[in-house]
Each structure stands twice: as structure tokens, then as C-alpha cells.
């Protein structure tokens with residue numbers, strides 16, 4: 278299981294060469310690079326799986342790309358990629374394979390784990406999902422009182438929430454008109470209470486989605502929902518027609534009271550944040566139908582094949598990953614923005630936050646040594662153009678370097694009037710402005726043309742200057758179809774993989790979420806006065822204040 282320890286990242290020849298190269302080009306402005314190289318946009322563009330990437334507005338030259346690809350090679354990206362696709366247990370701290378790519382393989386493909394072809398098992402579950410979703414969508418599946426299903430409430434959190442929620446939002450144009458989707462994740466009772474106000478029990482299906490089926494938030498919400506349903510419909514027997522489960526843990530599903538005939542399984546080689554392709558995608562399949570769900574899988578599989586076979590220099594996720602490494606490790610950028618110019622991708626940044634930050638927010642190497650370089654960035658974003666009117670000021674004129682990905686479809690699902698032309702124009706204008714900036718002379722000339730002069734003009738000039746040289750990627754897609762969405766998600770999954778491989782961290786565990794959970798378990802009885810504990814003075818005083826001041 279244990280591969281030989283890799284040399285430290287910063288001692289690799291390519292790393293050293295990149296350090297020198299960075300010193301040489303750090304001050305070079307992209308305006309200059311574009312002015313002296315008419316072929317730049319054509320050379321720094323790639324297309325695969327319905328995604329077109331323009332990465333020419335980056336602070337790179339041919340040398341940068343050559344050295345970054347060399348870094349990927351020296352860091353063993355290709356070897357780890359092969360080991361992931363083969364199903365080796367590359368998630369060493371949990372002793373697990375990492376095989377979300379097997380979930381989107383066509384029938385007939387073979388991926389063997391522990392002597393079993395998992396692709397067959399994957400398709401067997403897909404067939405069960407197909408049968409179930411068709412019966413719900415057609416109205417054949419009846420609730421306890423004989424009504425068909427009109428509301429679906431997914432109860433899950435993290436990877437058992439963000440993926441299905443994001444994809445259902447993104448694929449609204451494909452959604453079943455008679456189904457309203459709801460997602461409850463937060464243990465804050467408000468989330469469940471406000472959702473239950475909007476559904477009626479007789480026509481509601483609850484999906485309890487939890488890989489482990491032990492997650493406190495999800496189990497608490499599921500118990501509340503079940504009690505509500507039983508009260509509304511007046512019978513425990515109603516649970517059978519209104520609750521299904523998605524989990525790897527049949528025992529706990531049974532203990533909760535859901536018949537395992539109504540359970541859709543998956544496997545421990547599917548990480549939570551990589552699970553929307555598994556039965557965790559049940560809400561997606563219910564909403565957009567199985568044919569579209571299969572398209573989503575097929576789009577991701579096309580990107581997988583590209584990732585697996587394209588040379589590093591022409592490999593979309595590899596290029597995105599290398600650019601991220603370039604900014605994180607050589608320019609000191611601490612953050613990365615994802616800016617979809619598509620309202621239906623409004624939860625995409627939130628989804629990517631878990632994917633990227635839970636995967637690469639690590640501080641020790643796969644061998645357990647503390648890293649001496651930066652790892653995953655703080656990822657964030659909002660749909661354009663809303664961001665433009667909120668935080669783009671900092672991206673244009675602030676003191677921090679914020680590389681960003683601009684994602685936009687050429688065709689809208691809602692081509693009303695000139696909306697989409699305006700949206701596209703804004704997207705293209707922003708990346709141009711970030712790259713070019715505005716010099717003092719340009720600002721001066723503009724102010725003069727507006728009738729200003731003298732000291733007043735000069736006083737304004739510094740405020741009107743945009744330094745530019747701010748990097749961005751532009752991802753163009755024809756239209757946000759299920760296949761394109763699948764490819765887009767897979768693009769980021771593999772980007773995260775490549776970065777984790779270079780940083781030599783395990784992108785597939787998440788021990789960092791455990792300590793808070795542990796402490797919450799200890800504090801919970803203390804808040805109710807059922808136990809005492811030993812804490813720092815701040816936590817102790819806060820517990821005391823909560824215990825004595827809350828009214829219920």
C-alpha cells in the first residue's frame with residue numbers, strides 16, 4: 278500500500294527552476310505578453326468534453342508551462358492518476374480506494390476492487406434508481422394515503438447535500454414540472470421547520486442521505502421529519518411509503534426504521550464530496566429523470582477519459598491545477614474565486630468549497646511530515662454579475678492577488694430579449710479589465726475628456742488607476758446541459774486531485790472536521806446541565822451563559 282516516500286516538493290528540480298523563473302517574470306505585465314505575442318490566445322486554449330478553456334490571461338509564458346508540466350511529472354502526478362483509476366487504496370489514512378470515476382463508467386467497463394468488478398455493482402444500483410425514479414415521476418408510486426409524490430425533501434449534509442442541491446439548481450430546465458425539490462441540511466431547526474411549512478405530508482417523499490448514517494445533523498433532521506410525517510398521516514406505517522435512504526450503512530438504516538428494500542447503496546470507495554454520481558444523486562435522478570442523470574455521468578466520463586489520456590500540457594484539469602499551484606506557491610495567492618456567469622450555477626461555488634477545501638486543506642504530506650509550502654486556497658465565489666456589484670472592487674484594485682475562473686454558457690436556456698448578450702459582455706469585459714487594467718495616463722486622458730483639469734484631476738488619478746495583470750481563466754460551454762455539467766464538475770474534481778498530488782497530501786480524507794464534532798458531543802450535555810467539563814475560561818463562560826440565559 279505504501280509507495281516510497283516522495284522527495285520534498287521544494288527540492289524537486291522543477292520547483293527550483295520555477296522559483297528562479299518566477300523571479301524573472303513576476304513583474305512582467307500581461308498587456309506586454311499579449312502585445313508581443315499575437316498567437317497567445319490561440320496557443321493557450323484547450324477544448325475537451327464540451328468545455329473550452331482560455332487560459333491565456335495568466336501570468337505565464339511557454340517556459341512557465343513547460344516548467345509547471347515538468348513539476349507535475351517530477352511530483353508523480355501521472356503515476357498517482359494511474360493508481361487512482363486502477364482502484365489502488367490511495368486514500369491511505371482510511372485504507373480506501375478512490376473510485377468516483379468508476380461510478381460514471383459505461384456498462385461493460387471493468388474496474389476490479391477486492392476481486393469484484395465494481396462497474397457491474399454500479400450499474401445494478403443505477404437500474405434500481407431508474408425503476409424507483411420512474412415510478413415516482415410517473416405518479417405510480419403512491420404515498421400512504423394514495424397520493425402521488427409532488428415534493429421531495431433530501432435530508433443530508435456536506436457531500437450528501439451540496440452535490441444534489443447544486444445539480445438540481447443547475448439543471449432546473451430539465452426538472453419535472455410536477456416535483457418540487459427541497460434540501461434540509463442544517464441542524465438548526467429553522468431549516469426543517471421552514472421546509473415542512475412548504476410541503477404536505479401526503480405527497481412528500483423524504484430521502485435520508487448519509488454515507489455513514491451516523492451524522493448528527495442528518496439523523497436529528499430525519500427523526501424530526503419522521504415524527505412530523507407520522508403525526509400528519511396518523512400512522513407509523515406511513516414511513517414505508519414516504520422515506521427512502523441512501524447510505525453505505527444498511528445496519529443503521531434498518532435501525533432508523535427504513536426498510537432496506539427502500540435503501541440505495543454505495544461504497545466506501547466513494548468519498549462524500551465525490552458522491553453525487555452515486556445513489557447520493559437520487560434527488561437529481563428524480564428531478565431530471567434517469568436519461569438526464571445518465572447524461573450527467575456520461576459527461577463526467579468523457580472528461581475522465583480526457584484526464585486519463587491527454588498529455589499533461591494539453592490536459593484541462595492539469596492546466597487548471599498547475600495554474601493554481603503557480604499562484605498559490607510562487608505568487609503567494611491565498612485564495613481562488615469561482616465566478617459563474619450563469620444563475621443556475623449559483624450553488625456551484627459552495628459545492629466547490631467542499632470539494633476543494635475539504636480535499637486540499639491539509640498540512641501534512643502523505644507520509645505525515647509537515648509541509649513547508651502552501652496547500653489548498655480559500656475558494657469562494659458568487660454568480661456574476663452580482664459579484665461585480667459587490668466584491669469585484671477588491672479583485673480589481675485591492676492589494677491581494679485573486680485568480681479566478683469565469684464560467685459562461687454561449688446559449689441560455691432562457692434567451693429572453695438581450696439578457697444573455699449583456700451577461701456575456703459583462704463576463705468578457707471583466708476578464709479583459711482584470712488583465713489590462715488602466716494606466717495613470719489612460720485615467721488622466723479620460724478625466725480630461727470628461728472636462729476635468731488641474732489639481733482636481735490629478736487628485737483623482739490614483740483612485741482611477743487599475744493595475745491590471747490580474748489573472749483569470751475563462752471556461753465557455755455551449756449550453757449548460759447535464760453532460761456539460763458532468764464534465765464541469767469532473768474538471769474540478771481532477772484539478773483538485775492534481776494539486777493534491779503535487780502538494781503530496783491526501784486529498785481524500787477529512788480528519789480536520791472531527792475535533793469540532795468531538796467537542797460538540799462533550800458540550801451538548803453541559804448546555805443542559807447534565808454534565809460538567811473542563812474548558813478554557815472563554816468556552817466555560819460561554820457555556821455557562823448559554824445554560825443560564827437561554828429561555829428554553
Ligand SMILES: O=P(O)(O)OC[C@H]1O[C@H](O)[C@H](O)[C@@H](O)[C@@H]1O
Pocket residue numbers: 434435436437486487488489490491492495549550635787790
Ligand atoms: O454522508 P455523511 O456520512 O452523513 O457525511 C456528511 C458529511 O459530513 C462529514 O463530516 C464530512 O466532513 C463530509 O465529507 C461528509 O460529506
